[in-house]
Structure formats: structure tokens, C-alpha cells
Amino acid sequence: MAMSPTGVNRLVKPVCNPNRRECQGERLTESNDASGSMASTPAESDLLVTLQLNSNPEALCLVRAAVGRATELLHFQDRECRAIVRSVDEALANVIRHAYQGKNGLPIEVTCRKWQGNDNGSPTAGLEIVLLDSGIALDPASLQGRELDDIRPGGLGLHFIKQSMDQVEFSRNHGKNQLRMIKYLVPATAQAKPEGE
Amino acid sequence: MQIAARSSEGYTILDISGDIDLAHSPQMRKALLGEIKEKRIPKVFLNLKNVRYIDSSGIASLVEGLKASRDVGSRLILYSLSNNVREVMQLSRLQKIFEIFDDEQQALAS
Numbered sequence: 383m384a385m386s387p388t389g390v391n392r393l394v395k396p397v398c399n400p401n402r403r404e405c406q407g408e409r410l411t412e413s414n415d416a417s418g419s420m421a422s423t424p425a426e427s428d429l430l431v432t433l434q435l436n437s438n439p440e441a442l443c444l445v446r447a448a449v450g451r452a453t454e455l456l457h458f459q460d461r462e463c464r465a466i467v468r469s470v471d472e473a474l475a476n477v478i479r480h481a482y483q484g485k486n487g488l489p490i491e492v493t494c495r496k497w498q499g500n501d502n503g504s505p506t507a508g509l510e511i512v513l514l515d516s517g518i519a520l521d522p523a524s525l526q527g528r529e530l531d532d533i534r535p536g537g538l539g540l541h542f543i544k545q546s547m548d549q550v551e552f553s554r555n556h557g558k559n560q561l562r563m564i565k566y567l568v569p570a571t572a573q574a575k576p577e578g579e
Numbered sequence: 580m581q582i583a584a585r586s587s588e589g590y591t592i593l594d595i596s597g598d599i600d601l602a603h604s605p606q607m608r609k610a611l612l613g614e615i616k617e618k619r620i621p622k623v624f625l626n627l628k629n630v631r632y633i634d635s636s637g638i639a640s641l642v643e644g645l646k647a648s649r650d651v652g653s654r655l656i657l658y659s660l661s662n663n664v665r666e667v668m669q670l671s672r673l674q675k676i677f678e679i680f681d682d683e684q685q686a687l688a689s
Contacts (some may be wrong), residue, residue, distance in 0.1 A: 388684065437602065439602035440602045443598055450645040464662075464666065465666075468667070471600065472634060472635055475600075475634060475635070476602065480610075537639055537672075538635035538639070539634070539635040541670070542635060542667070542670055545670055
């Protein structure tokens with residue numbers, strides 16, 4: 383799959399309903415339109431934390447801790463907090479393994495912001511997480527993940543991200559890979575049944 | 580992550596604690612495959628009660644262990660899964676592939 387003309391590949395499309403169960407099963411899709419609800423600007427967002435780390439697997443626990451606190455700060459439900467932390471961790475592991483091909487000591491930046499946008503016309507709040515790395519350009523087709531019925535080691539990381547986040551976009555700009563993920567903040571009363579049940 | 584082994588006649592229990600992530604899953608994989616493929620232990624139990632976090636690399640190691648156990652005709656049994664581990668198992672749709680028990684007593688009786 384070639385990169386879209388806009389340089390943006392949407393891995394999980396904005397959903398019609400923030401109910402997570404309706405987000406499941408989305409496939410890697412390529413978008414020619416970067417004007418969707420992902421297009422909030424920094425002016426609309428509040429910075430929570432920026433982390434600069436090296437591509438060292440030992441650093442992942444530090445990011446998990448920081449992102450976990452950010453999710454608590456925004457009052458996500460416990461299960462959602464774990465899902466967001468899992469998504470960031472898996473995305474970072476992919477950067478280390480694939481973009482940096484397992485090499486340690488290379489730069490990664492993780493930024494968390496409060497997010498305000500529209501979900502199908504309705505004002506929606508949430509958490510935006512952006513990962514930046516200077517690794518090799520990834521072939522979006524390689525980001526498909528595998529079918530779950532194919533029981534074998536590997537290929538689950540992207541599946542976890544797609545299951546957990548409401549919007550996921552990959553882009554390549556100025557020699558850097560950018561993965562942008564958004565999780566909507568859903569009121570507790572509107573929470574779906576737990577995933578997998 | 581820490582791994583402690585308890586061995587008895589015909590089985591080994593691996594008590595795992597901490598985070599099974601990209602940094603530490605190779606350690607668990609080595610311990611698991613050591614019991615299954617090298618020592619040929621008939622039953623290998625994984626006590627996951629104190630596992631705070633597991634990522635896809637940890638799940639991959641478990642799947643590899645399960646395949647190895649099937650290859651040599653032994654059993655890999657998981658028990659006392661924490662919320663985090665249980666969620667990841669559900670997301671992976673692996674909860675029905677593995678033998679999973681609520682606690683050590685049930686696992687040992689299986």
C-alpha cells in the first residue's frame with residue numbers, strides 16, 4: 383500500500399459513536415482526507431506532558447507510568463486507562479522493533495494533550511497521544527496486524543491499538559514517523575460492556 | 580520482572596511477578612521453554628497473580644510456550660490471571676486456547 387497523497391494513513395477511522403464496541407474490527411484504511419476530526423490543532427489542545435526517551439525497552443515502564451497518570455488526570459475509567467497505556471506501550475515497542483530495527487539509544491518523543499474535537503458533529507473531549515521517531519519509513523501495509531484466528535506468536539500489537547483507540551493515524555513528514563492516537567472520554571454512564579465479553 | 584521456580588514430581592510452577600514487556604519477555608520465554616523443551620517437564624504452571632502488565636511480546640512468548648508444550652506432549656497451564664493479563668488474553672482471543680484456572684488449587688487438581 384502506498385502512502386496517501388496527504389502523507390496520512392488512517393489506521394482506525396473516526397467512529398460514529400464513541401462506544402468502543404463499534405470501533406472493533408476496523409481495518410487499515412488509507413485516507414486522502416486529513417480534514418476529519420483528527421485535525422484538531424495544538425491551539426485547541428492542552429499539553430499534559432512531553433517525554434523524550436531513547437529506544438531502550440527498559441524505558442517503556444517509565445512511559446507507561448506517565449501515560450497512566452495522564453489518563454487518571456482526565457478521569458478515564460480504569461479499564462480505559464489500561465487500554466490507553468497498552469496502546470502507547472505497543473506503539474513504542476513497534477517503533478523500537480521496526481522503525482529502529484531493535485537499535486537502542488535512538489530518539490522517540492511522546493506527547494500527551496487534552497483533546498477537544500468533534501465526533502460525528504458532537505463536541506467530544508479526550509486524550510491525544512503523538513509518537514514521533516526518526517526511524518525508517520514504515521510500509522503501511524506492514525501495519526495490518528494479523529488475523530486473530532491465526533494462532534501464532536507476534537502481530538498482536540497493532541490489533542491492541544486498533545481495539546483500544548478511537549482514532550489512529552500514521553504519517554511520515556520531514557523524515558519522521560508520526561503516530562497520532564486519540565481516545566474519547568466517554569462518561570461512565572455511557573460505557574460499553576467490557577471488551578471481549 | 581522476577582521469576583521463581585517451584586518444582587515437584589512431574590511439574591514445575593513458575594511464579595512470575597512484575598511487568599512482562601518488551602524488555603523482559605525474553606527472560607520469561609527462556610524460562611518457559613527451558614522447562615518445556617529442555618527439561619521436558621510434563622506439566623508447567625504459570626502463576627500470573629503478581630503480573631501487573633503484559634504486552635504483545637509477552638503474549639507471543641506464551642503462545643510459543645504453548646506450541647512447544649503441544650510439540651512435546653506436555654501441558655502449559657496458567658492460573659491467577661490479573662485483570663491486565665485477563666484483558667489482554669480476551670483482546671487476543673486466546674483465553675480459550677490456553678488452559679486457565681482461577682487459582683493454584685484448581686490448577687494443580689486439573
